[in-house]
Each structure stands twice: as structure tokens, then as C-alpha cells.
Amino acid sequence: MPTYDYRCESCGHTWEVFQPVKAKKINTCPNCQKETAKRLISGGAGVIFKGQGFYETDYKRKKDPKKKE
Numbered sequence: 001m002p003t004y005d006y007r008c009e010s011c012g013h014t015w016e017v018f019q020p021v022k023a024k025k026i027n028t029c030p031n032c033q034k035e036t037a038k039r040l041i042s043g044g045a046g047v048i049f050k051g052q053g054f055y056e057t058d059y060k061r062k063k064d065p066k067k068k069e
Contacts, residue, residue: 002042009036 002021007014008029017026027035 005040005042006037007040008032008034009038010034014040 001018003016003018005014005016006026008031011029011032011034013029013031015030025039026037029035029037
């Protein structure tokens, strides 16, 4: 489930909501209770690497045997 950012056009209050993709957009501001809330366009999240470790060779491009150096 993604996290969406919202901002109220009336009072300028911003907040985040963790909701399903198919959920309705929020219109009411939790701060001023006016129906002027807009969902903001998000820049997305970065890649998070979790686990025992990652090695330099895991994602290295293999050399093309046809290409001469």
C-alpha cells in the first residue's frame, strides 16, 4: 500500500495517509474540516536494500565477448 501526501488549499495543512490504491481520495482536511484537500503528486520512494548484504558483483554488467577492447 502506498503512502499519499495531501495538502489543504484553505489552511495549507499537509499530511500523509497510508491507504490502498483503490481507496477514494480524501477531500476533508483533518485540521480545518473544510473540503478543500488535494492529493499531491509524489516523487516516489527510493530503493531500500535489506538483507545480509549486497556485493559489487551482484549487479555488474558482464563484458560482451564480441566487443574488442
